[in-house]
Amino acid sequence: MHVEITLSSPVRQSARVLQLQGMFDVPIEQKLTSSWAIDVPVEERPWNVGLIVGPSGAGKSTLARHLWPGRVVSEQAWTDRALVDDFPKGMSIKDIVALLGAVGLSSPPAWLRPYATLSNGEAFRASMARALAEAEGLVVVDEFTSVVDRQVAKVASHAVAKTVRRRGRQFVAVTCHYDVLDWLQPDWVLDVAASEFRWRQVQPRPQLQLEVRPVDRAVWPLFARHHYLTGSLHRAAKCFGGFINGELVAFTSYRHFPHPKTKTIKMAHRTVVLPDYQGLSIGGKLTEWVGQHLYEQGYRLRAVLSHPALITYRSRSPRWRMVGQDKTLGTTSSWKHMHADTLNPRRLGTVSFEYVPRRPDR
Known part of the structure; x- marks a missing residue:
């Protein structure tokens, strides 16, 4: 057009x-x-993610409102109730949790707190999830990532774009920040300052080098409040940290499992990624590193999960296989309301996985 x-x-x-x-x-x-x-020939070919970018005052917001009247997300009203209660009433708790996790807000304690108590990064992700929940089809977000730290902006951009593509939606980000380009990986870019529209080939996001090394259990309090179950740490837990550019961003641990028939099984214990880095599969990579590390020492790593996002990740990964007689992903409760209307981990179905090692000859 x-x-x-x-x-x-x-x-x-x-x-x-x-x-x-x-x-x-x-x-x-x-x-x-x-x-x-x-x-702006956006009707010429299929697309999922678009980017309107330019300096402040260039006319980005005006152009977006002209192109898609009524589609630009306005400021959202939030209550003092739990975050999940501000999502559409007809939306099931499982769908809300899945959407929050998809955009990188994977901490159940954050789901249960009011919006006003969230960090800037958590609040931004919550706003993106709600925008996608409340609108059908195209969603246009003005001032995209404007109020968050630039590292958070990059990580969150990747998580949002991935969610939009997986769900077959259309999303347009309107921003003055050019640094989100490589992380959002839009199908097209409209640079208002240059009056230039161009189609793009979607590329992988920039790589982050994750370094894993043992850490003292004293670092656990930094992560405890973000864990979806108890904040306790087993006294015999072996602890590892995930570092990016020297910064500790993730934690995982394991403990010995007293199996009656074998002494080679270790059990994954606690895994937490700090909110600013959620949405990059860091937790999965960290536990897989531990699984391979243990395999090379002659051990097997197992994990019992109830967190929906973790179950989904491991059920798709070739590095994990479900174990046990019941390999369904649903709750084992016979009560129907337990399947859709609860966040209590004790009422959600738990699934057991065992790490599948990478072998040199494969």
């Missing part, structure tokens, strides 16, 4: 306005008029 927009602001004459007019070589009205003429 071809877009032509002209905006002008009327000027009320006053003594000060007349003084300002005398300082310029053209009438002040011309300074307060902006025009755009640009081709």
